[in-house]
Every structure is written in structure tokens, then in C-alpha cells.
Amino acid sequence: MKRQGIAEALRDGIAEEMTRDERVFCIGEDIGVPGGWGGAFTVTLGLSERFPGRIIDTPIAELGLTGIAVGAAMMGMRPIADVQYGDFLFLASDQLINNAAKMRYMSGGTVKVPMVMRAPIGATGRGSQHAQSMERYFTGVPGLKVVAVSTAYDAKGILKAAVRDDNPVMIFEHKLLYGSKGARAEPGAVDATSEIPEDDYVVPLDRAAVRREGRHITILGWLLMAHFAAAAAEILAGEGIEAEVIDVRSLSPIDYETIGASIRKTGRVVIVEEGPKTGGVSAEIAAGIMEHCGDSLMAPVVRVASADVPVPFSPVLENAYRPDVPRIVEAARRLAQT
Amino acid sequence: MNTTPTTTPPASTYDRQFLLGLYERIVLIREFEERVKFLFLEGTMPGTIHQCQGQEATAVGVCAALRADDWITSTFRGHGHALAKGLSVQELMDELFGATTGCCKGKGGSMHMGNMARGMVPGIAIVAGGIPLAAGMALAFKLRRQPQVVACFFGDGAVAEGAFHEGVNMAAIWNLPVVFVCENNLYGASTHIEKVMKNSRISDRAAAYGFRGETVDGNDVLAVHAAAQRAVAESRAGQGPVLLELLTYRRTGHSRRDACHYQPKDEREAWFARDPITRFAEQLLARGDISQTDLDAIKARLEQRIQAAVVQAQQAPQPTLTDLTEDVFA
Incomplete structure (x- = not known):
């Protein structure tokens, strides 16, 4: 290793x-x-x-x-x-x-x-x-x-x-x-x-990965947002909210088996996406969740995504644009209380 | 016609059977296209069509200079290229009727004719889209040290696309074995080339990329064949690409029911007088060992073959609903 x-x-x-x-x-x-x-x-x-x-x-x-x-x-x-x-x-x-x-x-x-x-x-x-x-x-x-x-x-x-x-x-x-x-x-x-590992291995192209197990709420993310979701889950754990974090990883096709199993357990889901909310992958995932396991939802799907604007330069604006850990925590906290 | 000065051997110096083979291919394409046009206009054939009546000598002359294991890329106007590369009348006709026995199981249609076993990738119907693709195919041959060549067909309209510049430039800098075959029929859809290029001598572009270009009478099948043989030999020898500009003319519409009102009458008449079939027939008859009866027999045989193919294609199996979701992924 x-x-x-x-x-x-x-x-x-x-x-x-x-x-x-x-x-x-x-x-x-x-x-x-x-x-x-x-x-x-x-x-x-x-x-x-x-x-x-x-x-x-x-x-x-x-x-x-x-x-x-x-x-x-x-x-x-x-x-x-x-x-x-x-x-x-x-x-x-x-x-x-x-x-x-x-x-x-x-x-x-x-x-x-x-x-x-x-x-x-x-x-x-x-x-x-x-x-x-x-x-x-x-x-x-x-x-x-x-x-x-x-x-x-x-x-x-x-x-x-x-x-x-x-x-x-x-x-x-x-x-x-x-x-x-x-x-x-x-x-x-x-x-x-x-x-x-030293030995040869492959990771399948069609599977999401559960990064952290939890029973109260599911948080989906990928790339940087998978890391931010994990950091948010750590904070939420301190408040007694056990979040399950899934790295969606495979964006097409989407692994609804793994995602569905989690939502059937938690009944609540936050999808985090870097990128404008409108027309995002999170919209597709939200619709897919409704089709695959919508009956299990105890509250509407929540999305945390970027604003519908081009990516700005100013660090102040860029940080406001991209979802961050506090915004994920806030969204998850509110959803867990519904 | 202002072509690059070269010498084409006269028809008298060619093998008789070779010439009859070329003639048969040219007439096959014309008869095929005329029959398809009729089927389309009478409403029995689905889809849209882009036809190549008048341009038959370009496809036949170039493909006759290729080996069976060489490849071609084509465009939305690909029926002639397919027949010239050796695809069968039946697999094309079946494809045009959307049958599962077509060369692409009815999923390609008129604009995407191809057969990997015959060295023709499916037609690329985005203008110039096949140019970088052909360079990539040639790169594969070069990396594997295989002496294969790609002939990349495109029209004059493709020259204005960015893909032309990018693909041709990379073929040049890496000396890739690809012959760029520009069928210059004077019109990109309905727009005349004089409106879209300040220098309408397309072969001049080759020099800008550092390789050889040549303008050829595209309605003289022997001139096309001779030029293609030179180009293919140079490419195969590792000297890099060649750009062949083949001057030709589309006798029929760009697509569907286009009546070609934008083609001036005198221009049409001048080009009709240079029809590739009539001219080649004259060359053949002048040899003395080929008679009008020989040529008539070829045409009659092809008409029969095409008629039989139409009858079979109209009864060929249509796809079932399970075919809809198959062949998306390997």
C-alpha cells in the first residue's frame, strides 16, 4: 500500500x-x-x-x-x-x-x-x-x-x-x-x-459508494461536494443527526440501487451539486428518486446547488456561488427536523 | 476546366476488364440513385435522401485506387461511396427501407451507410465531422505500423468548418496516411462556393498545411483514378496526406424535393455536357474493343439487380420494439 x-x-x-x-x-x-x-x-x-x-x-x-x-x-x-x-x-x-x-x-x-x-x-x-x-x-x-x-x-x-x-x-x-x-x-x-494497493484493481463504472453510514438523512454528492457532504455529516453527528453520505460517482448511469437502499432507510435526502441548480444532474437524480423510491420519502427532496449565474471570479462571490459545508449542514438540519 | 496539370494515361492503355469494371460501378451508382429517387418521390421509401447523380466518378475513381483493407469515411451523401467501396445493393436498399437486414440494421439510414467489414465507417452526417475521425483512423494505422490508408470524402462546404482545419493540420504534422478527397460540386447545400470563399481553389489549402494538393476533373473517372493512385501511394509510403479537389457537379437536389432553382441554366447545361457516364462511355467506345452492346448489357443487368433488390427490401424484416434499446452500448 x-x-x-x-x-x-x-x-x-x-x-x-x-x-x-x-x-x-x-x-x-x-x-x-x-x-x-x-x-x-x-x-x-x-x-x-x-x-x-x-x-x-x-x-x-x-x-x-x-x-x-x-x-x-x-x-x-x-x-x-x-x-x-x-x-x-x-x-x-x-x-x-x-x-x-x-x-x-x-x-x-x-x-x-x-x-x-x-x-x-x-x-x-x-x-x-x-x-x-x-x-x-x-x-x-x-x-x-x-x-x-x-x-x-x-x-x-x-x-x-x-x-x-x-x-x-x-x-x-x-x-x-x-x-x-x-x-x-x-x-x-x-x-x-x-x-x-500494489495489486491491480478496478472500480466499477456504474456503482455509487456509501462513504458514511447513517439512519436519519441521506446526503448525495460527487467530486468536491462528496467531501463537503462528508464534512457536513461530521458536524451533523455532533448534533445527533446521523447522515448517510453517498458519493454518487457514476453519473450516467445512476446507481439507484445504492441510492434507493439508503433513502428507504432514511426517508430524507439532500442532493448537493457544484453547478447551477437549473438543469443540473441533481434534477435528474431527484426525478429518478421519485420514480425509484418516492414512496419512501418522508419529506420532499432538497437540493443544495450553485446559483444560476456564470462562475464569478471574486473569491467572495465564488465562495457564495459554490455550495459549502455550512449550507449543506443548514439544509440537512432543516430537513431532519421536518 | 482549370485543373492541376498532370498526365492521365489514355483509356487505350488500360486493361479492358478493369475499365468495364469501373463503368459498371459508375452506372450502378447512377441507376441505384435514380431508382431510390423514384421510390422516395412515390412515397414508398421513408426518410430523407442526399443523392450523388453526376458525381459518380469521384467515388469510383478513388475507391478503385484503394485496397480492400483500406478505409473510407463518408458523409450524408454516401450512397455512391458505399457502392464504390463494395457494399452490396441489397444491404443498402434494405437500410433505406429501415429493415434489420440493412448494413446498419435499419438504425443508420441514408446518411449513415457503412460496413466495417468492407472498410467503410458509418457516414458522418455532420459537415466535416469525418475529417478528424479519418485522421484518427490513420493515426491508428501509423501507431500499429500497418500500411493502410484512409480516403476521407467530404464536400466543398466542409472546408469552411473548423473541423477541416483541425483534422487536416494534425494529419499533416504527423504525416498520417490519409487522402483528403474534396468533392467540389460548387454548392454547399444551395449556396455557391464563390459566396463563401475568397479563394475557391480548394486544393490551394494543402500548401498552407505543408503538403500536396491537386485539382482534378472529377467527372473523368480515369483522371480521378490516376490522381488517387498517386495520392494513395504517397500516403501509404509515409509521406503524409494529400488533398484531392475533384471538380464535379450535382445533377439532382441537395436533398428531398430540392428542385435546384439556384443552379443557373447555362451552368447546368455545361456540366450536363460533361456527364461522367457519357464521357467515359465515349472513351471506352473509342478503344475499338468495347461496343455499345457491351455497355447496354451492363446497364440492363444492373437494372435487373436493382429491381430485384427493391422487391426483396420491401419484404425485408422490419425492426421489433426490442431492437429500440439494443446496440446503445457494447
Whole structure:
């Protein structure tokens, strides 16, 4: 076992998959430049020396590099593509949504697109265009699998499962979770390190994870919000409210088995989402809860999400924008009393 | 017609059977398209159609320069490419009728024709969407050191898309084995290219990316074939991409019931006089060892084959409701 952060765990996971399967390669911007960064958040640092010719630096061309990944995947390769900031996925979305996601269906099941697209998201002092929570734009696209990793253990296991999956998988990562120490640590970073086993392992792409058990209330979150939900649960425990915290993790498909089991126990649920409330993944989850276990609810679903505004720059406004621990505690406390 | 100066061997120097094979392919596409147009207009065929009457020589000339294990990408106007790459009349006709026996089990339709066993990925119906995709396919071949080539078909309209720039540039910087085949039929839907590009000589763009471009008479199947052979050989040898601009003309509407009122009468007549089938037939007859009877027999045989395919497609099995949710994930 060794203690690692998400960036290191992803790096090891990529390296192990590239060693295991020569069809795997990485494609992205600034990911393999000697003396460079190893991608915007160091995930591929050092890999270009270990895997010559298989860490492919592209021009600044997100649509093009994504299309190249789709084409290579259709010919039997297993590309791991990434964008420096999730916001750039809007440029890549024609290839992701019109080609990667639909190719299998419109070919009558004769095409496979085994590719991974990694994307860092989250409001982190960079203003409106390097900050958006992008997962909402892809969860409703049939043919895409969408996951969000909040711990180093999950990051490595999910990356490996995604590489081995025969379908396009989008992995969302959070800028404040890559690492809380070192030169690239972001202000406000949260410790997402895990004990990582030496042996090979995968984490399934379709399962939520119960992070803390409780019987009074269920709190759902993912990425940074899974950590904030856990911190809120700690405070709530001091007040005698036992919150069950679930890291939703798999955003498409959503694991209603795990979520439903919790809600049938607690009867109350708070869904926490970084990103504007309107049109969010939390809206989909709330509707899904009504369909799957609405009979078990003893109070209406509560959502804590960002305001319906672009992500602001000023730290004061950004902190007001993003859900924080006190707001989650407040919402949960009020719901527990209904 | 202002094409890049090159030499195309005269028809007399080609093998007779090879030429008859090309002629059969060209006529097959024309007859197929005319039959499909009739079925569509009479209301028996569902969906929409984008047809390629008048452009047959581009698909046939390029695909004849490819090996069976080479690949093509196509567009929403892909019936001709599919037939030229060796997909069967039956699997296309079945697909157009939405039958489960179609090349995409009836889930693709007219705009997404393809068959992975024949080296044709489903047609990409987003303009220029197939260009980065083709570069990625070529990257796969290069990474695996396989001597395969991708011919990427697109129209003049695609040149204005960002995907063209991004895909072509990456193919260039990595010397990928892809031949970019621009079928320049003068119109992006109904808009003439002179309205959307200051330099309407599309092959000039290649130089900006550092590789070779060539403008070819796209209605001369032998000129297309010769140019494609050169381009494919260079790409296969690792010299990187080539851009072929094939000058041609769409005799029929952009889609559905488009009556082409935006095409001036004199322009239409000039291009109709350069019809690829008539011109190729003249070249063949001039050899002396191919007769009008030979050509008529080919056409009659194809008409029969297409008629039989229509009858079979109209009785082919339609999908059941369980098919709706299948094939989303592998």
C-alpha cells in the first residue's frame, strides 16, 4: 500500500494500462512536452519518457483531437484523451456526442468506440470559462458513460475500468482534488488521498459508494461536494443527526440501487451539486428518486446547488456561488427536523 | 476546366476488364440513385435522401485506387461511396427501407451507410465531422505500423468548418496516411462556393498545411483514378496526406424535393455536357474493343439487380420494439 493523491494515482493507472495493453495511448495538449507540465494538472508527468510515441501532444484543437481519439478507437485503439479544462469540452462536443456516443447505435452494433475522455472541472479562482461543472451536459447523452472521481483509490480504479470498457467513458475530475500538497496544489485544495494497493484493481463504472453510514438523512454528492457532504455529516453527528453520505460517482448511469437502499432507510435526502441548480444532474437524480423510491420519502427532496449565474471570479462571490459545508449542514438540519 | 496539370494515361492503355469494371460501378451508382429517387418521390421509401447523380466518378475513381483493407469515411451523401467501396445493393436498399437486414440494421439510414467489414465507417452526417475521425483512423494505422490508408470524402462546404482545419493540420504534422478527397460540386447545400470563399481553389489549402494538393476533373473517372493512385501511394509510403479537389457537379437536389432553382441554366447545361457516364462511355467506345452492346448489357443487368433488390427490401424484416434499446452500448 502507498498513500497517493488523485494526480499520482491517475498517472500510475495510465502507466499500468499502457504497459498492460499496447493499444492504449494518451492524446491531449501539453501532456508530454519534455520539461513541460504533464498536462494542465501533472497527471501525465514523466510518461512521455516511459512510453515514447504514445503520449501524443496535439495542437490547441479540442474538436480535432477528440475526433482523432474517436477515429483511432473505432480502429481498435484505446485512446485516453483529455482536455486541460472541462470548459473546452464544448469545442469537442460534436465528436463526443454526434460520433463517439452514437456510432455503435447507428452502425447497428457493429462499431465499438473504446475511448476515455478526462476533464478537470470546478470553480477555482479562474473566472467563468475555466470553472464550469460540465458533467450535466453529457449525462443525458445515450451512448456515453459518465463518472466523477473524488478519491485517489476511485480515480485509479475507475480510470482502469474505463480504459478496459468497450464504450466511450467520460471521467470528470476536480481541480481541488488532484493534490493538496506540492507546487501544483490549488488554493483551497482538499485532501483526496487514498491508500493504494500494489495489486491491480478496478472500480466499477456504474456503482455509487456509501462513504458514511447513517439512519436519519441521506446526503448525495460527487467530486468536491462528496467531501463537503462528508464534512457536513461530521458536524451533523455532533448534533445527533446521523447522515448517510453517498458519493454518487457514476453519473450516467445512476446507481439507484445504492441510492434507493439508503433513502428507504432514511426517508430524507439532500442532493448537493457544484453547478447551477437549473438543469443540473441533481434534477435528474431527484426525478429518478421519485420514480425509484418516492414512496419512501418522508419529506420532499432538497437540493443544495450553485446559483444560476456564470462562475464569478471574486473569491467572495465564488465562495457564495459554490455550495459549502455550512449550507449543506443548514439544509440537512432543516430537513431532519421536518 | 482549370485543373492541376498532370498526365492521365489514355483509356487505350488500360486493361479492358478493369475499365468495364469501373463503368459498371459508375452506372450502378447512377441507376441505384435514380431508382431510390423514384421510390422516395412515390412515397414508398421513408426518410430523407442526399443523392450523388453526376458525381459518380469521384467515388469510383478513388475507391478503385484503394485496397480492400483500406478505409473510407463518408458523409450524408454516401450512397455512391458505399457502392464504390463494395457494399452490396441489397444491404443498402434494405437500410433505406429501415429493415434489420440493412448494413446498419435499419438504425443508420441514408446518411449513415457503412460496413466495417468492407472498410467503410458509418457516414458522418455532420459537415466535416469525418475529417478528424479519418485522421484518427490513420493515426491508428501509423501507431500499429500497418500500411493502410484512409480516403476521407467530404464536400466543398466542409472546408469552411473548423473541423477541416483541425483534422487536416494534425494529419499533416504527423504525416498520417490519409487522402483528403474534396468533392467540389460548387454548392454547399444551395449556396455557391464563390459566396463563401475568397479563394475557391480548394486544393490551394494543402500548401498552407505543408503538403500536396491537386485539382482534378472529377467527372473523368480515369483522371480521378490516376490522381488517387498517386495520392494513395504517397500516403501509404509515409509521406503524409494529400488533398484531392475533384471538380464535379450535382445533377439532382441537395436533398428531398430540392428542385435546384439556384443552379443557373447555362451552368447546368455545361456540366450536363460533361456527364461522367457519357464521357467515359465515349472513351471506352473509342478503344475499338468495347461496343455499345457491351455497355447496354451492363446497364440492363444492373437494372435487373436493382429491381430485384427493391422487391426483396420491401419484404425485408422490419425492426421489433426490442431492437429500440439494443446496440446503445457494447
